[in-house]
Amino acid sequence: MTTVTIATTTAGARPLADTLTMLRRNLLRAVRYPGLTSFTIAIPVILLLLFVFVFGGAFGAGVMPGVAPGADGRAAYLDYITPAILLFAVVGAAQSVAITAAMDATSGIMARFKTMAISSGSVLGGPVLGTVVQGLVAVAVVLGLAVALGYRPHAGGLGWLALAGLLALVTFALSWLCVAMGLSAPSVETASNTPMILTALPFLGSGFVPVETMPAGVRWFAEYQPLTPIIETTRALLAGTPLNTSTTLQALAWSVLIAALGYAWSRALYRRERR
Template sequence: MSNVSSTVSIAFADSATMLRRRLRHMLRYPTLILTAAGVPVAILLLFVYVLGGALGDGVGTAGGMSYVDYVVPGVVLMTVATAAQGTAISVSIDMTEGIVARFRTMAIARVSVLTGHVLGSLIQTMLSIAAVVGVALLVGFRPTAALGEWLGAIGVLAMIVLALTWLSVALAMVAKSVATASNMLTPLMILPMTGSGFVPTDSMPTGLRWFAEYQPFTPFIETLRGLLMGTPMGDGLILTVGWCAAIGLGGYLWAKRLYNREPTR
């Protein structure tokens, strides 16, 4: 019993140490946060100012919502995807450096390196999201959410980020190089676009609509939009929890297995 509790406390202490390491990296290179926010902000501005006029007419019928209000949840999830790519890159850099070999020869909690990365990425991604939402507010985003809904939205986002981060950690370890790791996460950027992020799914051709309705980003977006804008969520929340549990647990177990696997050269 005491053995188990000391194992757990060691795992916590080592993960906290690894998190501090990751946060130090972040503070040393704060541009990482801005880079992760940069692409989504550009897309936000593109959709609001360039495409929004035309798209808004088609979308706006759904309860007289302005297009910027409609598009922000999709852009926020795109931020999550961009940040996941950043995570994959930093994990991949770590795995190709000697420092991880050192960690493997030390009597520390085995996956604490990965846990540190995941928690660090969670913090970094939430900061990037805050930056994107800040810009959105400046360009006219007017959520109807009260404090409870805001907290709910933050909770749902944290859950999504956690799940996708474990997945990107696993993908980063499958990849043999930093460039491959980065490329493997690119499809994640497309998913918010091929869901209900930018246009309603019922405006899409049949095949794509079927995909859009069943892919995880659609319930993510619907739940977030429901919380922020008061639109109907349907079964979005349940689906979101289910998807996050599946992706997160799958990603975690996969990443752990890859880390414990013998390094081949």
Template sequence: MTGTAHPEPLRDSITMLSRQIRRLRRYPELTVIVVAIPLVFYLLFVFVLGDTLGAGLTAGAGPAGGDRSDYANYVMPAILVMTVGSVATGTSTTVAMDMTTGIIARFRSMSISPGSVLTGHALGAVVQNLISLVIVFAVGLAAGFRPQAGLLDWLGVAALLTGMSLAVAWISVAGGLLARSVETASNYGLPLVILPFLGSGFVPTDSMPSGLAWFAEYQPFTPIMDTLRSLLLGGELETGTAWAAAGWCVGLTVLAYLYSRRLYGRPRKV
């Protein structure tokens, strides 16, 4: 790579992605920690609070509401979104590590595409997300989650989760570039873990106070969770909600990518 006269963005990005894949293989506990947090919430909400919260679901079994099994299905989209948000913390940390240990200075001196370093981090986060989501799905099935999705629905779920993973990955890359230390970088992903609670992830938005309900209705994760819920449970998919979910994924990806490239080109403050 050092002898390359002209950078090749695609090849350089693949090289940087392989670097992140090796890191995941060398430290599998990073993925275990990422998965543990949303799974603890899932098991807590389903087995401790599931009967009470399920009884309040208007879409439950009859006028009396639902039960634990209904709530296990209802809350799964929030847990999937929370899983994606949990990966962001680790991504911001690894980016900050690269920026503070001097390896970036070495990369800048080499004839490689500048954006490939960031792309490697972002794509590595997407891979880690997909692995984590498969584990969460498996545990959810064992704990009572019963999807009703058909083949096209599953393809829609996969596309939406991949798009959201890419958007969150670039947001976390920007967070790592903004952080002045590795310790502070871990805080940038926290809002992404909290946002599902402030949306339709755990309870319907119409059960919230008016001000919070307005925020919950229009924040980015709510249309994503509602679309995932419709696809997974065989419900009626609202076209406007699905387009809003896709629009948030595309818009956040583009904005976070452009912002990350701008941050990467600036002199780093210490």
């Protein structure tokens, strides 16, 4: 009876150990090849600086009634777009895992993993968890820059915890989707392009302008696409204002749905023999 118990415990612990090994491999790759990680952070940083200092003076007066163009407009627009830029950092991190998944699939290392005595779920799960870590680091860097530019969040302790949990969940969900995109891509180059559709969603949502200002057809899409409730929930958490229950539930539901679909698609592609 004792022998059976030990064997069962070991078998149950193995997927966790394998996932941690793959997580470590992913993080070491990010350290040894910092170009992709730097690019992930550079894009939202450039967007933040561009929109605040080039467009912010005029756009801020448009999104915040009563604000004068110029310095006041830039400050108001910084407050408005920072949540959207944080989502760009999350999307950028998720895009990177599509590239690494395609690299593993096309190089043959993933086929090698299939022949080894390791948990199949860890081969994909480790990189996803690594991407969550990288995504949160990118978010911290971008948020730090926004604060340095004058952004002042008003989130309390629970608000910060909720924000970290939400962004981790969104990164987790988008990472599974991007892993599937990477595994389905015929080449690494294609894998780097396919997830770029995700970068359009903050623009076609409430990230940069209120959806009320959009034409009817675009407004309908902006209101019902996945990132709009996520951006609005992020904005409320950072501002320390009460959450809209419906919007928050939509943000969580979209995240869970995307994670489930991405996971199922990734697993199906992983089991498929690559030709």
